[in-house]
Amino acid sequence: MTDSEKPAGAAARDYSKTLFLPQTDFPMRAGLPVREPLLLDRWAATDLYGQIRAKAAGQPKFVLHDGPPYANGNIHIGTALNKILKDVIVRAQGALGYDANYVPGWDCHGLPIEWKIEEAYRAKGRNKDSVPVLEFRQECRAFAGQWLDTQRGEFKRLGVTGDWDHPYATMTFPAEATIARELMTFATTGQLYRGSKPVMWSVVEKTALAEAEVEYEDVVSDTIFAAFRPTAGAADDLASARVVIWTTTPWTIPGNRAVAYSKRVAYGLFRVTAAAEDNWAKVGDLYVLADTLAASVFAAARVEGFERVRDVTAVELAGLTLAHPLAGHVPGYDFAVPLLDGDHVTDEAGTGFVHTAPGHGREDFEVWMANGRALAERGIDTRIPYTVDADGALTEDAPGFTGKLVLNHKGEKGDANKAVIAALTEAGTLVARGTLKHSYPHSWRSKKPVIFRNTPQWFIAMDKPVETLGNRTLRETALQAIEDTRWVPPQGKNRINGMVGNRPDWVVSRQRAWGVPITVFVKRGTHEVLRDAAVNARIVAAFEAEGADAWFTDADGARFLAPDYDPADYEKVTDVLDVWFDSGSTHAFVLDDPEQFPGLSGVVRKRDGGGDTVMYLEGSDQHRGWFQSSLLESSGTRGRAPYDIVLTHGFVLDPKGLKMSKSKGNVVAPQNIIKDSGADILRLWVAASDYTDDLRIGPEIIKTFAETYRKLRNSLRWMLGSLAHFEPGTEIPHAELPELERLIRHRLAELDGEIRDAYASFDLKRVVALLNGFMTGDLSAFYFDVRKDALYCDPISSRVRRAALQVIDETFTRCTIWLSPVLAFTAEEAWLDRYPSETGSVHLQTLPETPSAWRDEALAARWQKIRRVRRVVTGALEIERAAKRIGASLEAAPVVHVADADLRAALDGIDFAEVCITSAIRVEAGEGPEQAFRLDDVRGVAVVPALAEGRKCARSWRVSPEVGTDEAYPDVTPRDAKALREWDAAHGAAA
Incomplete structure (x- = not known):
């Protein structure tokens, strides 16, 4: 106060010197961007990670197995969310008394890295195909290693504690050896096979893609209605009718081999009664269509009037054989086109009939294969044509269109659609055409559309009974494993259950260079995979010593086959593994390899009767990615999931709920937040948000959390200042404490149970809400406010003052430890201010026990x-x-x-x-x-x-x-x- 404010007579003495005012070096202004790096240096110098491991030795294990990010660029806000969430949970589990070890990891193979090297080549005018494979692989390895180090520094700056000196990486030699061994387990048990199926193919990247590697974007496609003429098995009126199909991929018409219908759909024979003279559909034309779709088809065909002649039964349709719509006009299409009953056919859109090109769609393939024997008995050629090559061009199996491009090397629409539509028009079999805006799969790396292309690939069978799985299929085993797993939030179970229940066989081959090769040999002239334990052992030993490069050091694999087999009798597979198989195998070389990661050894899974827990934690998109590939890999080799708990979080959006993109200018970089505000603000945002849903972030949101942080920090600061006057050893028995102190103790006892439960159930938002409400509401706005007079002004001998300091000491200890998983830096700073130590840390503390006797509901x-x-x-x-x-x-x-x-x-x-x-x-x-x-x-x-x-x-x-x-x-x-x-x-x- 100023002199003018002082009461009369106060000038003679400065009473402020006689007050017990707060005294602390803990600054009001956090200065986190400067202070946090100093704490990181301290943690490194004191080997905090090692101290935590030593203190937790012998406790039940909680292992959060890290989903490996790609080592191919700086981290973004979504990655920061993921890593902070993991760190908060790991720290919380440690505070709950578990040996919560965290080993960070990286995905280092696959297109994300290979694509970056190719981009550099293209910028220099260099052709990747002219570079020796081992040289190219070495460049990929060096690139991944560089970004691994960069990301490691960025993750550490977030305050994430883990075994940063010994992370796992899928490109290390032991990891590559284990991935190969896991793949060869699938081969040995007969689950791995080479087959020909339509797969999603990236023309830009020249490789097959899995569902997890695509994202869906809107495109505008050409649409056509095409007519098929019956050639056999039709009644008189049907013989002159036309069966109409609708498709958004006209370029697949050369690959058409059947038309699918459904016995659950009602069909009719319809006659055109009015149409313009220049119309493709003429007056008197007869068409077979689904009853519910006839009007929309005729509207698209500009038909002005039509009538329904009669029902067309499923029995009639089953007996029909059709002519290809290009038959008689383009040579090479004079083959029979059967009508096949298909469960996938509906009358919700189109015509009620589905154009079936078994080389260009999963359902087309499945209905074709399901009818293979019956078709062969009818004399129909069941061979599936290869109508599109790796470059997106139509092949000789598409007569009349060879060389026409579906997509070019840039992923742009080619001339194939235009050529096919023109041929159908000339053949007189086009009924209508148009365009449609719809969702279509794109590669999530090149951002270009993919095509469905029949090509030989390696698959892991989902529905083959396996002896080592108790004659269950991989699908059955995985579905049971889903049941045995705890899903947080619970709806994640339904999401992955539906995906696994409906997914096709797992295509695991890629036509690339940077990855773990498919380490199998195939008997020439057959599809027989060599299954030999000695050969497999030689492959694993070579990979452990030299890495996966060993596979590429000789052309025929003699170093692995000899002396037991003649290399001339075998084909060495040169495809590499789907990178999802790599990451799906990480449990095998991180959780199951005590030599590489001794801190994780001895994990006894809960379902095996132990008390240890393994958690996987990633974004919700990983139900179709890492969660699923890990589940399938472990289920196929071990008969169970690799995890006990799976936790998923949402995506990060801008303040308006829009997806972030550089073009929109709404990207929020974690590096900028840390530079301006500090990592603890970012950590508070993560913990306080509902991570089970999409999260929003922006300058104003960060400002809000900075204000919340300021209030929490000030509560800690005031307690520290007051505790400068606390003398341990002067504690007052609980029953003798004033009511107000007993009330705060009651709240501490309440919070003890609530915060333990919230941390144990991974409800971080509740933890922050509880602590924020207590520290800013119960403490700062009430208890501290009330007790300031007694604390500052009461005599030295005051029991009220002593009681207040005693309870503030208890409150500070608990609040700091409770906050430490979230505000890792600030809690450490406050703890060291209260308990200076060369090696001490709040992160070595477990949640303090709070006596249940402190609970007093009546009070x-x-x-x-x-x-x-x-x-x-x-x-x-x-x-x-x-x-x-x-x-x-x-x-x-x-x-x-x-x-x-x-x-x-x-x-x-x-x-x-x-x-x-x-x-x-x-x-x-x-x-x-x-x-x-x-x-x-x-x-x-x-x-x-x-x-x-x-x-x-x-x-x-x-x-x-x-x-x-x-x-x-x-x-x-x-x-x-x-x-x-x-x-x-x-x-x-x-x-």
Whole structure:
């Protein structure tokens, strides 16, 4: 206060020196961008990770197995969310008493890295195909290694603690050897096979893709309605009719081999009664269509009138054979086109008939294969043509269109559609055409459309009974494993269950160079895979010594086959593995290899009767990615999932809920947030958000969390400042503590259970809400506010002051440890300020036990009533302060009218003026005068403000008639006079 504010007589002595004001070096301004790196250096210098491991030794294990990010660029806000969430959970599990070891890892193979090297080649005008494979692989390895180091630094800057000196990487020699061994297990058990199926193919990247490697974007496609003429098995009126199909991929018409219908759909024979003369559909033309779709088909065909002639039954359709719509016009299409019943056919869109090109779609392939024997008996050629090559060009199996491009090397639409549509028009079999905007798969790397292309690939069978799985199929085993797993949130179970239940065989081959090769040999002239334990052992040994490059050091694989087999008799497979198989195998070389990762050895899975837990945690897109590939890999080799718990989080969007993109300019970089605000602000945002849904972030959102952080920090700072005066060993028994201190202890006991439960159930949002409510509401806005007078001004001997310091000490310890998983840096800073140590850390602490005897529900219920009345008093004083009728609440002595007898009884026996921080207060029964201040939600309480009577104490600023009653200290209250006597006695003289 200024001299002008001091009470009369105060000039002779500076009483502020006699107050027990907070004293701390813990700064109000966090300065996190500067302070956090210093703490990171400390953690490294003191080997905090090693200390945590040593302290947790022997405890049940909680292993959060890291889903490997690609080592191909700087981290983004989604990666930051993922890694922070993992770190908070790992730290929380450690605080709960588990040996929570975290080994970070990286995916280092596959297109994400290979694509970057090719981009560099293209920029230099260099052709990748002219580079020796081992040289190319070495460049990929060096690139991945560089970004692994960069990302490691970025992750550490987020405050993520783990075994950063010994991470796992899929490109290490032991990892590559294990991946090959896992693949050869599938080969040995007969689950791996080479087959020809339509797969998603990237023309740009020249490789097959799995569902997990595509994303869906809207495109505008050409659409056509094409007519098929019956050639056999038709009644007289059907013989002159046409079966109509609709497709968004006209370029697949050369690959058509059948038309599918459904016996569940009602069909009719329709005649055109009115149409323009230049129309493709002429008056008198007969068409077979699904009843519910006829009108929309004729509208698309610009038919002005039509009539339904009769029903067409499924029996009639089953007996029909059709002519290809290009037959008789383009040579090479004079073959029979059967009608096949298909479960995938509906009457929701199109015509009720599905153009079936078995080389260009999964369902087309499946219905064709399911009818293979019957078709062969009818003399129909069941061979599936290869109508599109790796470059997106139509082949000789598409007569008349060879060389036409579906997509070019840039992923742009080629001339194949135009050529096919023109041929159908000339053949007179086009009924209508148009365009359609719809969702279509794109490679998530090149961002270009893919095509469905029949090509020889390696697959893992989903529905083949396997002896080592108890004659169950991989699908059955995986579905049971899903049941055995805990999914957080629970809906994740339904999501992955549906995906696994409906997925096709797993295509695991890629036509690339940077990856673990498919380490199998095939007997020439057959599809027989060599299954030999000695050959497999030689492959694994070579990979352990040289890495997967060993596979490419000789052309025929003699080093692995000889002396047992003649290399001339075998084909060495040169495809590499799907990178999802790599990452799906990480459990095998991280969780199951004690030599490489001794800290994770000895994990006893819960379902095996132990107490250890393995968690996988990634974004919700990984139900079709890593969660699923890991599930299938482990189920196929071990008969169970590699995890006990799977937790998923949403994606990060901008403040408007839009996806972030550089073109929109709405990208939020974690590096910028850390530079400006610090990593703890980012960590608080992660923990306080509902991670089960999509999260939003932007400058204003960060500003909000910075304000929340400031309040939490100030609570810690005030406690630290007050505890500068705490003397351990002066503790007061619980029963002798004042009610207010027992109330705070009750809240600590409540929070102890709530926070343990929230951390144990991974409900981080609840943890932050509980601590924020307690520290800013119960503590800063209430308890600290009430106790400041006693803490600052009471005599040294005051039991109230001692009791308050004792409880603040207990509160600080708990709040700091409770906060430490979330605010990793700030909690450490506060802890070291309170407990300076060369090697100490808050992260070595477990959640402190809080005595259940501190719980006092009756006391809490009473103080809830007291605080309700207090809110009315506080509201009344705020109005007085705003009107400048008082300056501080200590100038007031309000009259509180309480009509509710229960509320009034709650106030008995307490110093309500102290609770309301007024110099005096009077509580009266009754409703109070009409002009009294009231709150709508606190019925029966009315407050009439009044000024306190007496003089203002020069030390505590209380207004009291008793100021000056002590002759030795004439300008203070008796309480302050006693405090001054004790102070002077302790310090030898008046200060």
